[in-house]
Amino acid sequence: MMKPYNILIVEDDYTALQVLKRILSAEKYTSIAVDNVEDALAVLNREKIDLIITDWMMPNIDGIEFIYRVKALLKNPPPIIVVSALTAEMAKDYALKSGAVEFIEKPINTKKFLEIVKNIIEKHTQLTNVYKIKEHSYPPFISVAILAGNGSSQPLLQIFEDLKDFNENIVYIVIFQGSVNLLDNIVLQLKEKLLKKVLILQETSKPEPNCVYFAPDNYHILFNENYELVVDSGPKENYQRPSAEPLFRSLANYFGKFSIAVVLSGLGSDGVQGAYHIKSHNGIIICQEPTTALAPTLPKSFINSVIEPIVLLPNQIATKIQELTKNLLFEISTKKV
Numbered sequence: 001m002m003k004p005y006n007i008l009i010v011e012d013d014y015t016a017l018q019v020l021k022r023i024l025s026a027e028k029y030t031s032i033a034v035d036n037v038e039d040a041l042a043v044l045n046r047e048k049i050d051l052i053i054t055d056w057m058m059p060n061i062d063g064i065e066f067i068y069r070v071k072a073l074l075k076n077p078p079p080i081i082v083v084s085a086l087t088a089e090m091a092k093d094y095a096l097k098s099g100a101v102e103f104i105e106k107p108i109n110t111k112k113f114l115e116i117v118k119n120i121i122e123k124h125t126q127l128t129n130v131y132k133i134k135e136h137s138y139p140p141f142i143s144v145a146i147l148a149g150n151g152s153s154q155p156l157l158q159i160f161e162d163l164k165d166f167n168e169n170i171v172y173i174v175i176f177q178g179s180v181n182l183l184d185n186i187v188l189q190l191k192e193k194l195l196k197k198v199l200i201l202q203e204t205s206k207p208e209p210n211c212v213y214f215a216p217d218n219y220h221i222l223f224n225e226n227y228e229l230v231v232d233s234g235p236k237e238n239y240q241r242p243s244a245e246p247l248f249r250s251l252a253n254y255f256g257k258f259s260i261a262v263v264l265s266g267l268g269s270d271g272v273q274g275a276y277h278i279k280s281h282n283g284i285i286i287c288q289e290p291t292t293a294l295a296p297t298l299p300k301s302f303i304n305s306v307i308e309p310i311v312l313l314p315n316q317i318a319t320k321i322q323e324l325t326k327n328l329l330f331e332i333s334t335k336k337v
């Protein structure tokens with residue numbers, strides 16, 4: 001199961017960035033990888049991060065200056081590890097004095113590196129309890145997020161058509177990874193067919209239950225700690241913007257078991273890490289049966305992982321959402337476990 005921690009990697013060298021991401025993914029850590037400090041600061045502005053791993057020598061803004069900016073930006077900054085090809089003891093001392101908690105020389109020793117990461121995160125978590133979801137806390141509504149890629153138009157329309165008369169305390173969020181024209185067309189069709197409010201979110205706002213919110217083209221959307229939906233222009237993840245990763249992570253962090261992620265037809269593997277995060281907080285993952293998908297790669301990537309999603313035909317998904325949310329809706333309404 002994915003470890004419920006977010007690690008931000010800042011590294012301008014593509015190969016080194018991917019190596020660090022693979023090492024952390026193999027140990028089931030959720031990692032957010034960016035290649036410059038500006039994007040890293042944007043991530044820190046929108047999400048809670050448990051650990052930062054940064055290169056030192058980067059163009060424009062280097063790792064040391066990044067540490068100073070993080071400390072200025074956040075009241076309680078996460079611990080920072082500096083990774084560098086610099087080997088002089090003076091370099092290590094300077095990094096530690098600047099605010100890093102650890103300095104690791106390149107090339108890294110994988111076993112030692114992972115031990116350091118584990119120890120730092122455990123210590124930080126014990127001190128702050130940043131990511132612990134309170135078992136007896138309740139969000140104001142249930143969140144259902146739908147990742148819809150290539151070939152997902154028909155199953156997406158069918159799900160909402162089947163949910164037309166299901167008017168409950170649920171907010172629906174859609175990450176649609178297709179053309180702008182197709183996005184506009186789907187939103188228009190849903191507005192004509194549904195009693196629910198359907199819109200493309202344009203700015204940070206408090207979502208209304210029984211409404212459908214689409215991510216705007218070229219923007220992420222995710223929840224913040226106030227249960228607001230945030231429109232974010234931060235860096236692409238998995239070459240996508242919007243990506244499901246920020247949204248899925250926010251569902252895990254703020255909704256826990258009161259979250260459902262639905263994965264439809266599409267390409268690639270966007271959202272798999274975030275889905276691990278949801279599952280680790282007792283949320284539910286539903287995937288479209290790949291044999292019914294025009295582009296089966298995306299649902300297959302979830303099924304082939306260790307997430308163990310519920311796999312359904314498109315015409316079964318709405319019924320399952322109603323079934324899964326029945327007890328959760330009662331729990332939120334009564335505030336009793």
